[in-house]
Amino acid sequence: MDERKRLEELRRQLTELDQEILRSIERRARIAHELAKLRTGTARFAPTADAAHVQALERAVTPPFPQRAVRPIFVAIDAASRAFEVAPRVAYLGAEGDYGWTAAHDHFGIGGEFVRADSPLAAIEEVARSRADFAVIPYESLKEGPIFPTIQAIGGADLKVVGERQLVQALDLVNRTGSLADVERVYSSPQDHVACVNYLELQHPRALVLDVRGPQAAWDLAAENEGSAAIVPRGFAGGQELRVARENVGDEGELRIRYAVLSRLPSPRSGHDATAILFSVHDRPGALHDILQHFKERSCNLRRVHSRPVPGEGWDYVFYVEVSGHTTDRALVAALEGVKRETKMLKIIGSFPLERPDPPHERA
Template identity: 30%
Template sequence: MTEQEQALKVLRDQIDSIDQQIHRLLNERAKCAQQVAEVKQKYQGEQDAVFYRPEREAQVLRRVMERNEGPLPDKEVARLFREIMSVCLALEKPMRVAFLGPEGTFTQQAALKHFGHSADSAPMNTLDQVFREVEAGAAHYGVVPIENSTEGMATHTLDLFKRFNLRICGELELPIHHHLLVKDSAEPVIKRIYAHQESFAQCRSWLEAHYPDVEHCFVNSNGEGAKRASEDPQSAAIAGEMAVELYQLDVLERNIEDQPDNSTRFLILSNQEVGPSGDDKTSILMCARDKPGALYSLLEPFHRHGISLTRIETRPAGQGGWSYMFYIDFEGHADEPAVQKVLEELESSSVELKLLGSYPKAVL
């Protein structure tokens, strides 16, 4: 053995020993997860037992990042632990998560980021189906986009919150990088481009500069667009990295989004209420009549009770005597006294108030 080989052998032996310890501890953690499931089923009942607790997961991930000493970055360590929790949760009860399909969409990528790869992700044809699947109990959770940093709020999602009685139990933010994908990059002849209308909007300037005369074909999702491009050699699709391998496409151009820091915020839908995690947000829908000072009367209680708003969006209510619908995100949990006072005041002064949920702020 050379001196280098001897030094490497010592380090590799150490790695093997550490791997054995990690493996043993992982199995010990998995056994604890199984025991947690048994306790929940015993005291909550097999049908009513709640296995996924968003507030508990957020607390665990925050502690992981707080105690991390490197050299691994905080968020990378947290992602490793999320996958560990995903595997252990699957031992307790496999989670079925609905998302806007087909496979290869950014919404699926968001679902995997939030729940880990051990969750059973189920593609739906429309956002309406995602809401229906969760409300009916056919899926435990749903993942839907709510706003993009370039194009603003996903208004269709807001409208669906009016129609369905679901709770928001989590959120996450996903960096969005759009690629121009083709079946064969050797000699591409592009006569049409498939994408969701939001993706066209987020890549508007780039497309005008490079493909000003090519037909834009709107589809329900970028996954569907990628699938069509894989079957049409004279077309291209705008989609993310997941679609490249899934539909065996070539990347003609990378990162064609107009804003390099483009990102989308997603919400997690469920039928369950979420307890306080220590760092939470609350979302509400309010309908109010069109009268002088209407907006001020809605916002004033937040100022008086020292609660910070993180988002407010106005939409036409579109029914009865209601004139406007307000979607509001703010800091705090509905169980906190200050938040309870604000909600009581708003409920007494509005046509209708709908609490969409309190949930942990995004950790990753």
């Protein structure tokens, strides 16, 4: 077979395979629609391609196909499979292309209508007042731990955490040439500017720093203007080609942030869930021990335990606990019934599928 005929044959095979893939995606969409109809009383748009499912697909990849390509492909397919459903309205923090926007798009793919909120409380309000179906907001940092004001606001608004998305946040300086010597002005969003103040003062003391709406605007201006650079989230691709001049320019380096997905309705059980709760204890010896004992007796694995003083309440503390399992799991139902009897206050913040499921030996 000559080269031309071989090329035509390969193109024919690709066309046939693409048709097969398309028919399979259409069948998947119909199944996802039937599954969604059975989920009554729970948050719609619970991903059918959940963490455990995607990880199983990643393990099944045959080299040289890249494992890292599996998640974005199936998140996109999962979102496209919801053509039968009304696109959810999703509130997120920050400008287009920033981390909040990325976390929201990572979770909902193309299947969402995304609206910007100026603060976590504003995003929570959008969902609480039914102006949005979901909100995606920062929930925990590896450096500072759980963000208690946000968690307490979620509980106060009677919303539920129904998902999580983890991001490693780092900022890069990009320009046309990839050379720091060519940087005369720097475009940045206000929040990224604040995160890089020390770097800019030490490394570019003569550069003019201009605040713009967000990473996309910074990227576009750096691409259009000679001698300009932009501070953007790592991995951000703004359309026109720019090169990385300096990686990780944030004053605090890389930050691992966990975002919470909020809804008015609880999430369905996925089989790889965690449950978040807030509680306060009575002022007596062994009070906390007695509460945690309920989880131990029922083999419920405590994934996180944190405490913070309650503002305006002297030395009273509120405790935040994450435990493996869903609130509908029999063992966890029994444990929470015991906990409720022992606490001054108990609030279930939500059960949600884990982005990275616990290994089997750690799961209760």
